[in-house]
Amino acid sequence: MSRLRGFVNYVMGDAAVVAAGLLLFMWLFRVCTPEAFGAFALAQAVVMWLQPLVGLAMNMTAPLDLTQFAAERNRLMGQLVRARVAVALVASGAVVLVALFCQPLLKWTLIAATPLLVTAALQLDFACTGPREAKVYRHAYWIISLSAVPLTTLVCTLQLHPATIFLAQLVAALAGIAWQWRALGFRLRHLIAPAVMSWRRLAKNSLYGTMAQFAQSGYHTVDLLLLGWLGVANLAQLGEYRLGNRLILIGAMPLIAGLRVISGDLATAYHQRQLDQIDRLERLCRRMQLGLGAVGALLIVLASPHLLGWIAGRPLPLFSSLAPWIATAFFGMAWQNPYMATLPYIGLNRLYLVLHLLRLAIAILLCILLIPLYQILGAAAAIACASLLLVPIGWWQYRQAKGRLLDLQVAHADWR
Secondary structure, eight states: OHHHHHHHHHHHHHHHHHHHHHHHHHHHHHHSOHHHHHHHHHHHHHHHHHHHHHHTTHHHHHHHHHHHTGGGHHHHHHHHHHHHHHHHHHHHHHHHHHHTTSOHHHHHHHHHHTHHHHHHHHOOGGGOOSHHHHHHHHHHHHHHHHHHHHHHHHHHHTTOOTHHHHHHHHHHHHHHHHHHHHHHTOOHHHHSSOOSSOHHHHHHHHHHHHHHHHHHHHHTTHHHHHHHHHTOSOHHHHHHHHHHHHHHHHHHHHHHHHHHHHHHHHHHHHHTTOHHHHHHHHHHHHHHHHHHHHHHHHHHHHTHHHHHHHHHTSOOHHHHHHHHHHHHHHHHHHHHHHHHTTGGGGTOHHHHHHHHHHHHHHHHHHHHHHHHHHHHHHHHHHHHHHHHHHHHHHHHHHHHHHHHHHHHHHHHHHHO
16 A cells, blocks of 8 residues: 555656646747747757766665665765766756857757756655655655746746746746755755765766666657758657657656655665565566556557647647557557666666667667658657567566576575
């Protein structure tokens, strides 16, 4: 029952942010000029691409660290936030440097988007693994959503510069962070407290997961970039195509929530070498992910074209033709999760990275082959095929890795 409550809290928190983001994205697509919407969409894509670097994969690795250093939880959280802020400042500086060479509209929009990287670093999402923390997670993201919608609406109503959209989102993010810190008992003094574990260990723990999530973000973006680079789609078509990526983000909410629910227990089971518990959690994860994946794929095909068309205020024939491929990619992602997304929780960060890099490489190769032949449909088909191809590869690698873990457990028992 506690897992079910945690699942509901995570879903409701993520649903508020992603649904609000999609509604705002659709509304901006409807009311903004093509140039303003293009600048906003490009800046948003850049921020979303860099967020995995800022997050340092701590939603994957931190549950195990917080379990091992439970007595120094707040100090460890402060150390993790310091590391994320340092990366965010470097990434923001790189974006500002690139923006200086862009046209004025895009330049100021990119610069205004960079503070969102710092707010992403200040989030304590990696510490929200228990039932009480899950409720904090939900409330924080409700605050962000309820603040972002009216502020963004006000900016668009006043027809201000597109850069101010990101400033409105910045204010909303800071409100949610303030609530999160207060509810979890985290204070500014914890940011300057002495480190709990070595920085070398922190970097080693985060390296593979961060690179893997960066590759994962690239997998959801490379098709859009290649469509623009190859010149087979105009700005309006790219905006409509990007709706598919946003829809997958909404569908991923319950998938991610299901992983968050078991992350703490799975990290504890691995730390204590409880292989029976790991097997039980794996079965639970597989059933949950496949069930949610099937339901989400059906909704994408049957309901999403009509719903998004109603929000946009006009039919979306291109998106309707893409919906089956988007649904296939989503179901493939859900099918992969029990074998790929759980790898960092049991300490297999290197394998997690290799599989995500492989998926990105397959997606790039298929996009290069299919886009010249089938244009936008070829890009969607490439992403769907790459998602399905990784299912048997991920399953095979997961079974091998778990077998090695079993051998280590038997050897340890024999030694004792």
